[in-house]
Amino acid sequence: MSTESLESEVHVHTASPELPRLGMNIQSILWVDNVSVSFEGFKALTNLTLQLDPGELRCIIGPNGAGKTTMMDVITGKTRPDTGRVYMFGQELDITEQSEAEIARLGIGRKFQRPTVFENLTVFENLELALKTNKSVWSSLVARLSSEQSDRISEALKTINLTAREHTQAGLLAHGQKQWLEIGMLLVQDPKVLLVDEPVAGMTHREMDRTAELLQQLAGDHTVVVVEHDMDFVRSIAKRVTVLHEGRVLAEGTMDEVQDDARVIEVYLGSEAAKANEEKKAAC
Amino acid sequence: MLGLKSFHTPRQWAMFAAAGCTMLALPLLNQVAPGLVPDRMVPLVGKFLCFALLALAMDLVWGYTGVLSLGHAVFFALGGYAMGMYLMRAIGNEGVYRSELPDFMVFLDWKELPWYWRGFDNFAFAMSMALIVPALLALIFGFFAFRSRIKGVYFSIITQALTYALMLLMFRNETGFGGNNGMTDFKRLLGFSIADQGTKRGLYIATVIALLGSYLLCRYIVTSKLGRVLLALRDAENRVMFSGYEPLGYKLFVWTTSAALCGLAGALYVPQVGIINPSELAPANSIEIAIWVAVGGRATLVGGAFGALIVNGTKSWLTAAYPELWLYALGTIFIAVTLFLPQGIVGLFARKAKADPPQPEPEIIEALTADEKVPSQA
Numbered sequence: 001m002s003t004e005s006l007e008s009e010v011h012v013h014t015a016s017p018e019l020p021r022l023g024m025n026i027q028s029i030l031w032v033d034n035v036s037v038s039f040e041g042f043k044a045l046t047n048l049t050l051q052l053d054p055g056e057l058r059c060i061i062g063p064n065g066a067g068k069t070t071m072m073d074v075i076t077g078k079t080r081p082d083t084g085r086v087y088m089f090g091q092e093l094d095i096t097e098q099s100e101a102e103i104a105r106l107g108i109g110r111k112f113q114r115p116t117v118f119e120n121l122t123v124f125e126n127l128e129l130a131l132k133t134n135k136s137v138w139s140s141l142v143a144r145l146s147s148e149q150s151d152r153i154s155e156a157l158k159t160i161n162l163t164a165r166e167h168t169q170a171g172l173l174a175h176g177q178k179q180w181l182e183i184g185m186l187l188v189q190d191p192k193v194l195l196v197d198e199p200v201a202g203m204t205h206r207e208m209d210r211t212a213e214l215l216q217q218l219a220g221d222h223t224v225v226v227v228e229h230d231m232d233f234v235r236s237i238a239k240r241v242t243v244l245h246e247g248r249v250l251a252e253g254t255m256d257e258v259q260d261d262a263r264v265i266e267v268y269l270g271s272e273a274a275k276a277n278e279e280k281k282a283a284c
Numbered sequence: 285m286l287g288l289k290s291f292h293t294p295r296q297w298a299m300f301a302a303a304g305c306t307m308l309a310l311p312l313l314n315q316v317a318p319g320l321v322p323d324r325m326v327p328l329v330g331k332f333l334c335f336a337l338l339a340l341a342m343d344l345v346w347g348y349t350g351v352l353s354l355g356h357a358v359f360f361a362l363g364g365y366a367m368g369m370y371l372m373r374a375i376g377n378e379g380v381y382r383s384e385l386p387d388f389m390v391f392l393d394w395k396e397l398p399w400y401w402r403g404f405d406n407f408a409f410a411m412s413m414a415l416i417v418p419a420l421l422a423l424i425f426g427f428f429a430f431r432s433r434i435k436g437v438y439f440s441i442i443t444q445a446l447t448y449a450l451m452l453l454m455f456r457n458e459t460g461f462g463g464n465n466g467m468t469d470f471k472r473l474l475g476f477s478i479a480d481q482g483t484k485r486g487l488y489i490a491t492v493i494a495l496l497g498s499y500l501l502c503r504y505i506v507t508s509k510l511g512r513v514l515l516a517l518r519d520a521e522n523r524v525m526f527s528g529y530e531p532l533g534y535k536l537f538v539w540t541t542s543a544a545l546c547g548l549a550g551a552l553y554v555p556q557v558g559i560i561n562p563s564e565l566a567p568a569n570s571i572e573i574a575i576w577v578a579v580g581g582r583a584t585l586v587g588g589a590f591g592a593l594i595v596n597g598t599k600s601w602l603t604a605a606y607p608e609l610w611l612y613a614l615g616t617i618f619i620a621v622t623l624f625l626p627q628g629i630v631g632l633f634a635r636k637a638k639a640d641p642p643q644p645e646p647e648i649i650e651a652l653t654a655d656e657k658v659p660s661q662a
Contacts, residue, residue, distance in 0.1 A: 076526060104528040116523045118516040125512055130527045137533045140510035182523075189527060 027090040029054045029223045030075065030108070030193050035084030037070055037247075044070040045081070045247040052193065057219035059234045059255075060227045062244035063267060068227045071244070072195050076110045077103040088192070105135065109191035113198040115178035119171030123162050123181055126170050127153045130185035152188055159214070160184035176207035183214060193223045200233050212237050243267075291507050300496075307333070307492045311485035323481050327556045330488040332596045334553040337495045339576045339588035341545035344502055346574065347583035348511065349538050350518030352436075355443030357569040358450050359418035359543040361560070363550030365454075366417060368467035368560040369401060370410030371478075375471045387469070388462045398460045407474055414551035415544045422543030423536060430535045435521075444567050451565035466561025473555050484556070491552045495589070498545050502585050505541070514538055515583070575614065579621050581628025590630060 032050040036043070045067045052058055062068055073079035075086055077100040085096045088106060095103050104110075118126050131149055133139070145153075157163040160180040165173065170181060179199060186194055199215065200208045208230075215237055218224050228234050234241065234255065241258050243250040251261045258264050292300065310329055314321040338360055345351045372386040381390040385397060403409045425446065429439060457463035476483040505511050513534055516524045521531055554560045563569075572595075580591020595617065602610045625632055 099530065100525040101528050101530045104526050110526045112522070116520050118512075118519050118523065120515055120519055121512055128509065129512055129516055129524075129529075132528075135528045135530075137510065137537045140513055140529075140534075141505070141508050141537075143509040185523075185527065 027054075028052055029088065031087040031091070032071065032075065033085045033087060035071075035074055035081040035086065037067075037074060037079060037081050043247055045074065047084070048244075048248060050242065050249065052223050052225065054192075054223055055220045057216065057224045057237060057239055058226070059238040059241045060225060060244060061229070061231075061234060061241060062250070065246075066244040067247040068244055069197065070247070072110065072197060072227065075103075075193075075195060076100060076108060101135070104189070104191075107190070107192035109186035109189050109194050111179075111182050111186055111194070111196045111199065113201060115175065115182050117170040117173075117178050117181050117185070119169065121170060122167050123157070123170055123173070124153060124166045126181060126185055127156055127188050131188045132190040156184045156188045159187060159217075161210075176203050176211075179203065179207075179211070180214070183211075183218075187218070191222060193225065194218060196224065196226045198228055198230075199226060200228065200230055208233060291503065300499075304492065304496050307495075308489065311488050314481075314485065323484075326481070326484050326488050328600065330484070330491050330556045331553060332593050333488075333491045333495050334549045334556070335573075335576065335592040335596050336589035337491075337498055337549040337552070338546055338573055339580065339592035340495070340498055340502055340585060341542040341549070342573050342577050343582060343585055343588035344505070344538055344545075345542045346577060347585075347588065348506055348518065349514045349535060351535065351539065352440045352574065353443045353539075353542075354440045354567070354570045354574060355445075355447040356542075356546055356573050357565055358443075358447045359422060359546035360550040360553070361450070361454075361562075361564040362418045362421065363414040363547030364554040364560040364564060365461055365467075365550075366404070366410050366414035366547070367551040367554045368462075368470075369404040370407055371470040371473060371555060372462075372467050373401070373405035374473065375469070378471055379469070386462070386467070388457075388465065388467075389460075392457055401460070411551060414547045416547075418547035418550075419540050419544040422540045426536050426539040427532075430532050430539070444570065447565050447570050448567050451562045451567075454562035454565060462561070464562065466559060466563075468559040468561075470555065470558060478555060478558065487552065487556050491556070494548055494552055498548065499585060499589070501541075502545075505538070506583075506585065510534070510537070572614075575618050577628075579617060579628055581625075581630030581634075584628070584630045584634075587628045587630035591628065594629070 028051040030050075030052040032048055035045055035048045037045040048067065048071060050071070060068055060071075070079060074081050077095070077098055081096065085094055087094055088108075093106065095106060095108075098106070118129065121129070128145065128149075131152065133143070133149070154163070157166060160183060162173075162177060162181060162184065165177065170178065173181060183196070183199070196215065199211050203211060212233065215224055215226060226234075226237065238255045240253065241255050242252045243258050243261075243264050245263075245267050250267060251258045251264050253261075310321060311326055314323065314326050338356065341359075342353065342356050345353055375386070377384050379387040379390075381387055383390045385394065389397070404413070429442060434442065453459055454461055454466075455464055461467070470478045472478055473483060473487075476486065506514070513524065513529055516527075517531055517534060524531060550560075550564075573592075576592040576595050577588040578591070579595055580589065581587025595614070598613065598617075599610060602613055621628060627634065
């Protein structure tokens with residue numbers, strides 16, 4: 001995507017008051033700056049740097065143990081980095097030391113790999129809890145839903161196609177529906193950045209297509225980061241792809257660019273395959 | 285409100301009123317027909333109602349928030365001790381030693397009242413301490429436990445240790461709470477003679493009012509949005525955090541409220557049974573509270589209270605009729621409920637109410653069959 005088109009999109013969609021005015025240079029919405037994390041000697045992340053533009057849809061791929069989940073944990077405050085910082089809105093806001101709940105309120109939403117919804121509450125109540133509002137103890141004790149808030153919930157129900165299930169206990173939903181409900185919960189939370197961990201794991205093809213549609217619809221209004229193993233799915237939605245390997249960024253670019261990258265092929269298929277690929281190219 | 289649990293449906297209000305009337309009928313019957321309801325029944329059932337209040341408080345933290353406390357007797361006993369201190373002071377100089385000091389202090393050759401006994405001759409002060417002291421201890425203990433994200437069985441074990449530690453502390457004479465013997469031989473409460481049947485009826489009625497009021501408070505909490513956050517914490521704490529809620533504040537709120545309710549129960553319990561001593565802090569007592577709630581049904585409020593009445597009623601009868609059988613019976617009840625009634629006794633009624641299992645809706649069936657037609661690709 002060209003810079004101009006991205007910028008124009010940004011202006012249309014992210015006119016929220018918290019966001020500093022965007023000038024000629026696009027300010028990154030989320031900036032993971034040189035972050036390292038190690039667990040008892042094992043280096044999960046090594047000097048990882050990642051910048052996300054407002055409204056972009058980024059896919060993050062990498063073999064097992066590449067550090068994808070650790071990266072998400074660092075961004076959402078679950079894991080504290082040993083070195084490095086995490087910023088929002090350029091360098092406006094340092095979220096490195098904030099609590100999970102604080103970061104969530106600042107506008108980073110996270111979807112877990114296994115659908116995590118409140119099984120004993122109805123679909124409606126799940127969305128009610130996720131809704132962006134004052135989340136202090138006292139406010140919750142006296143909270144009453146305003147009609148505007150109900151409208152936002154109804155809208156989200158429509159987006160995730162669960163209007164008919166409004167009063168169903170979330171625990172009774174099908175697997176794919178739970179995934180959508182969780183995405184819906186993120187939507188009403190109105191995050192700036194949506195981190196989505198393996199959204200199509202365990203989904204049927206039909207559900208996968210619908211999910212791809214949904215994520216593309218969300219990008220633009222929100223910055224969407226998708227961590228995914230399923231290559232077909234990544235290809236179907238990705239504009240920019242970041243490949244992680246052993247806690248570092250191995251490659252970044254369009255899907256075609258990273259697929260042709262020798263290092264990526266080596267990591268994914270082994271050096272033999274990389275050589276074969278080179279030969280094939282030379283033969284062409 | 286659309287889609288959300290209401291405070292009480294008219295039917296629930298009717299049941300609430302009926303339960304209140306039934307409970308209040310007991311002292312009335314005792315007065316007009318003592319042959320039907322003997323005098324000893326009033327403080328006995330009054331004691332059970334204190335346990336019901338205790339179970340209500342337990343359900344709030346265990347049933348709704350998923351925090352299993354095995355130390356709730358701590359808060360109950362602290363409330364009881366606060367009331368005991370008032371009752372000791374109210375004896376005045378009518379004790380065995382005819383001293384202004386409580387008998388056990390004279391016995392220990394203490395010359396003056398320890399500083400922490402000051403003010404307890406005032407009923408209002410003592411009653412507020414019965415609520416504030418347990419709440420404060422809960423707040424401090426809870427702050428460190430919840431901030432360190434101690435959960436599940438680890439939390440339960442620490443609360444058991446808490447009740448055991450307090451029991452050992454209270455056993456000591458130099459702590460100044462009557463040691464092994466505790467406090468007893470109470471004479472009067474607010475000028476009324478403790479031994480008087482009228483006072484006993486009054487205490488019973490006060491217990492009923494406290495129980496009903498506490499129930500309404502708990503019901504308000506669990507039907508509010510806060511109550512749904514508590515359930516959510518129980519089921520998926522991570523999702524709650526990543527939705528922007530700080531679990532610490534929510535857990536502290538419900539934990540502290542629960543402790544204050546336990547203190548209230550303890551304060552009502554002591555004048556009705558006439559004694560408070562460290563045996564109330566025995567670890568097994570706290571475990572029994574959890575059994576009442578499990579038997580009655582978790583996360584129902586009514587269930588816990590109901591369970592407390594049933595288990596204690598059975599206990600009262602069995603320990604008189606077949607004393608050696610009681611612990612076996614308690615164990616059997618607990619195992620049977622765990623195996624056959626995971627939702628407790630109240631769950632049995634709820635299940636009957638909606639006997640028809642929910643049918644899969646056409647959309648799901650359609651989706652399922654549609655997926656089968658799509659050949660799966662590797």
